[in-house]
Amino acid sequence: MARTKSKKSQxxxxxxxxxxxxxxxxxxSKCENCNGSWRLVVHHFIPRRLCKALTYELFNWIILxxxxxxxxxxxxxxxxxxKILEKRGKKWLKKLNKLYEKAKKLTSYYGVDWLExxxxxxxxxxxxxxxxxxxxxx
Numbered sequence: 001m002a003r004t005k006s007k008k009s010q011x012x013x014x015x016x017x018x019x020x021x022x023x024x025x026x027x028x029s030k031c032e033n034c035n036g037s038w039r040l041v042v043h044h045f046i047p048r049r050l051c052k053a054l055t056y057e058l059f060n061w062i063i064l065x066x067x068x069x070x071x072x073x074x075x076x077x078x079x080x081x082x083k084i085l086e087k088r089g090k091k092w093l094k095k096l097n098k099l100y101e102k103a104k105k106l107t108s109y110y111g112v113d114w115l116e117x118x119x120x121x122x123x124x125x126x127x128x129x130x131x132x133x134x135x136x137x138x
Contacts, residue, residue: 011115015056018122023061025129031065032087033080039066045084046100052110053103056118058125059096 005013023042030037043062046054054060062084064072072080085093108114 008112015119027063032063033068033083036065041069051103053106
């Protein structure tokens, strides 16, 4: 008999699905490094291990193909982040750093309540994009 997933596990699955859906709507379905489209993943510019509170923050998402993602994580290829920085610009990096400084101060996150808030935030954004047809990232 299969075990039922905990509520937190179910919420994490839902949040991950929404994150991918939104990331592709916002940033397209091509690798931001090589422009490829094979096995795309949502990479976090500021890694989850450094700041879990930014996991579902849209400014922290980068679309990479499996090859570029693998090269970044296993070969520590800095060129990938350099290219993202050049593409997204200083304004984006400044906003992301501001969010990071704020997120570092959080003491309560990644629980059921936090996940529900993140899901609601992403669902609202998804609905706004669906109604407007596009969304400007500032």
